[in-house]
Amino acid sequence: MIDINNVSKWYxxxxxxxxxxxxxxxxxxxxxxxxxxxxKSTLIKCVNGLxxxxxxxxxxxxxxxxxxxxxxxxxxxxxxxxxQHFELFPHLSxxxxxxxxxxxxxxxxxxxxxxxxxxxxxxxxLKAHAEKFPGQLSGGQQQRxxxxxxLAMDPIAMLxxxxxxxxxxEMINEVLDVMTQLAAEGMTMMCVTHEMGFARRVxxxxxxxxxxxxxxxxxxxxxxxxxxxxxAQQFLSKILQH
Amino acid sequence: xxxxQLIADNRELLVEGMLYSLKLTxxxxxxxxxxxxxxxxxxxxxxxxxxxxxxxxxNLFRSVPLVLVIFWFYFLIxxxxxxxxxxxxxxxxxxxxxxxxxxxxxxxxxxxxSRGQVSAAYALGLTYPQTxxxxxxxxxxxxxxxxxxxxxxxLFQDTSLVTIIGIKDFMGSNVVxxxxxxxxxxxxxxxxxxxxxVCFPVSLMLKRLHKRIAVIR
Amino acid sequence: xxxxxxxxxxxxxxxxxxxPYWTLLATGLQWTLATALTGWVIAxxxxxxxxxxxxxxxxxxxxxxxxxxxxxRNIPLLVQLFFWFFVWPEVxxxxxxxxxxxxMPYPEFITAALGLGWFTAARVAEQVKxxxxxxxxxxxxxxxxxxxxxxxTxxxxxxxxxxxxxxxxxTSEFMNIFKNSAAALAIGLTELTFQMKQMVEYxxxxxxxxxxxxxIYMTLAFAVNRGMAWLEKKARVPGMIGGGR
Numbered sequence: 064m065i066d067i068n069n070v071s072k073w074y075x076x077x078x079x080x081x082x083x084x085x086x087x088x089x090x091x092x093x094x095x096x097x098x099x100x101x102x103k104s105t106l107i108k109c110v111n112g113l114x115x116x117x118x119x120x121x122x123x124x125x126x127x128x129x130x131x132x133x134x135x136x137x138x139x140x141x142x143x144x145x146x147q148h149f150e151l152f153p154h155l156s157x158x159x160x161x162x163x164x165x166x167x168x169x170x171x172x173x174x175x176x177x178x179x180x181x182x183x184x185x186x187x188x189l190k191a192h193a194e195k196f197p198g199q200l201s202g203g204q205q206q207r208x209x210x211x212x213x214l215a216m217d218p219i220a221m222l223x224x225x226x227x228x229x230x231x232x233e234m235i236n237e238v239l240d241v242m243t244q245l246a247a248e249g250m251t252m253m254c255v256t257h258e259m260g261f262a263r264r265v266x267x268x269x270x271x272x273x274x275x276x277x278x279x280x281x282x283x284x285x286x287x288x289x290x291x292x293x294x295a296q297q298f299l300s301k302i303l304q305h
Numbered sequence: 306x307x308x309x310q311l312i313a314d315n316r317e318l319l320v321e322g323m324l325y326s327l328k329l330t331x332x333x334x335x336x337x338x339x340x341x342x343x344x345x346x347x348x349x350x351x352x353x354x355x356x357x358x359x360x361x362x363x364n365l366f367r368s369v370p371l372v373l374v375i376f377w378f379y380f381l382i383x384x385x386x387x388x389x390x391x392x393x394x395x396x397x398x399x400x401x402x403x404x405x406x407x408x409x410x411x412x413x414x415x416x417x418x419s420r421g422q423v424s425a426a427y428a429l430g431l432t433y434p435q436t437x438x439x440x441x442x443x444x445x446x447x448x449x450x451x452x453x454x455x456x457x458x459x460l461f462q463d464t465s466l467v468t469i470i471g472i473k474d475f476m477g478s479n480v481v482x483x484x485x486x487x488x489x490x491x492x493x494x495x496x497x498x499x500x501x502x503v504c505f506p507v508s509l510m511l512k513r514l515h516k517r518i519a520v521i522r
Numbered sequence: 523x524x525x526x527x528x529x530x531x532x533x534x535x536x537x538x539x540x541x542p543y544w545t546l547l548a549t550g551l552q553w554t555l556a557t558a559l560t561g562w563v564i565a566x567x568x569x570x571x572x573x574x575x576x577x578x579x580x581x582x583x584x585x586x587x588x589x590x591x592x593x594x595r596n597i598p599l600l601v602q603l604f605f606w607f608f609v610w611p612e613v614x615x616x617x618x619x620x621x622x623x624x625x626m627p628y629p630e631f632i633t634a635a636l637g638l639g640w641f642t643a644a645r646v647a648e649q650v651k652x653x654x655x656x657x658x659x660x661x662x663x664x665x666x667x668x669x670x671x672x673x674x675t676x677x678x679x680x681x682x683x684x685x686x687x688x689x690x691x692x693t694s695e696f697m698n699i700f701k702n703s704a705a706a707l708a709i710g711l712t713e714l715t716f717q718m719k720q721m722v723e724y725x726x727x728x729x730x731x732x733x734x735x736x737x738i739y740m741t742l743a744f745a746v747n748r749g750m751a752w753l754e755k756k757a758r759v760p761g762m763i764g765g766g767r
Contacts, residue, residue: 108424136432150419152422163431163439168435365740368740369701373704373735376722377736384728462599476600489604497597508592
């Protein structure tokens with residue numbers, strides 16, 4: 064589903080990604096972790112072309128992201144993305160947030176979009192808030208709306224860029240629950256996150272990145288059981304202490 | 306100090322002058338915001354020639370006095386063979402001049418919206434024009450509305466400068482009445498008072514609006 | 523049509539009888555500079571006082587400051603200049619009025635500099651006030667707690683900080699005063715734009731006159747910008763708000 068081959072990226076002289084390769088199969092849940100500044104967020108943003116990269120290729124369902132003739136908006140409309148800071152559109156109501164892209168990008172009519180939106184809002188447990196504005200919801204609620212917004216596009220895969228790191232601790236679980244449910248339904252997911260509990264429960268594979276490189280790419284049990292690299296071991300011991 | 310009888314006798318001229326000033330303000334505001342918006346987008350564009358052109362335009366108009374620009378067009382338009390008369394040509398002058406100022410306000414407004422909003426819109430598959438139209442500009446305009454309107458009050462005051470090239474805007478009409486009746490003291494005091502009575506309530510309202518919008522954000 | 527640009531016109535004798543055209547522009551520039559700089563000194567002095575007044579805990583004084591700012595900001599500059607030039611001598615006591623009309627030297631210049639100064643003072647006051655309000659409240663309390671009087675607190679603690687905060691917004695006001703000085707041609711000040719108008723009317727060299735004067739204004743704007751950037755850098759305090767390193 065997502066094929067990343069030898070991707071490298073520079074900001075001027077500074078190399079942020081070095082030769083990253085991995086593959087995410089249909090229905091697979093992959094967690095990407097690593098210390099901050101390791102390039103994991105950059106990598107996930109390359110997958111839907113939000114960040115350009117200078118060498119290598121990324122194929123999403125057979126379409127090359129970096130190719131000049133690729134219709135990026137079309138490709139992005141098929142890949143859902145959830146951001147660290149939610150990025151709901153504050154000037155639009157929750158319903159409008161859910162409907163806008165369905166109508167403008169997929170060309171659905173208002174009724175269709177509205178029904179779809181409400182159905183997904185119900186699924187993340189927020190149907191009662193449909194007419195509110197993003198600023199009136201808590202962080203956890205906003206992030207659940209953001210997930211519903213992405214799902215409304217009927218994506219073939221979902222990208223999560225640190226979806227819980229801007230949340231207060233008591234709100235993290237409500238978001239992780241939605242993600243867990245999604246994984247159980249067979250959604251293809253690539254998640255940048257520090258939530259190792261989530262990784263243990265839900266992920267099929269874990270990718271560990273450091274200094275712009277994929278250091279470790281292993282099945283979940285293997286990764287948590289006996290990480291091969293020293294850096295991954297150090298990282299795990301730091302993050303699992305508490 | 307104010308001769309109300311004289312003002313009543315000349316009310317038609319004065320009202321017409323005020324209408325001219327308001328029309329000039331309205332036109333320059335609408336035209337200026339539209340062109341200013343295009344300039345702001347051009348300036349933020351990653352296509353170098355476009356952003357350089359916009360930067361040059363804005364810096365040029367912001368470095369010179371409005372009075373000078375009024376004279377540019379006053380002399381240049383007939384020089385290039387267009388005989389449209391100064392009272393029409395200042396509509397072009399003010400629109401182009403104000404566009405430079407509005408564009409800086411709009412640019413700041415756009416830049417006040419976080420990059421994440423653009424990323425989120427793109428991630429949903431919206432194109433650049435859609436992102437601008439549905440996500441960025443509506444938010445940016447809400448944030449900058451008070452500043453845009455404050456600039457419009459400044460613009461309204463600046464329209465009085467067309468008096469210099471003999472146009473009968475509100476101030477120009479006062480000058481005419483003053484010199485026809487040798488009543489400078491009375492008419493210029495009245496003009497100052499009238500401008501104040503128009504601008505002060507609007508400024509006051511804008512201050513409230515500014516506070517309210519600050520709260521919403 | 524063809525553009526016939528005669529750049530040599532600048533060196534030719536002007537029809538006004540004041541020497542070659544370039545001297546016309548030079549005189550204009552001198553008046554522009556003199557008016558703007560004098561006006562700026564007045565604006566800084568009056569504006570600082572009014573700005574401070576507006577932050578004082580004495581309601582009547584603060585109100586006085588507010589009234590000043592509202593009056594001067596809500597009447598167009600041109601109308602203010604007309605008022606000071608034509609109306610003011612009529613309303614002051616007769617003796618002074620007569621002196622202003624007959625014996626005051628350079629009446630256009632003095633009126634323009636004062637008018638421009640008072641007008642700009644309202645804008646300076648606005649910046650000074652918000653500069654003072656942007657400082658942490660603790661600063662004033664700390665100074666008062668150390669036993670400083672209120673005037674000492676302002677002079678030694680608040681104003682030195684506030685002025686650093688307001689340098690960037692004052693830069694644009696300083697630039698504006700040069701541009702606004704052009705409005706004084708309406709009361710007969712022979713500043714730069716006035717001289718351009720003269721030159722166009724006497725020489726018919728529209729493009730050359732416009733290009734020359736526009737270049738001077740742009741150079742002026744550039745110089746002001748650089749100068750204020752230098753000042754800002756000099757006044758910077760390491761680690762203070764907006765100071766950086």
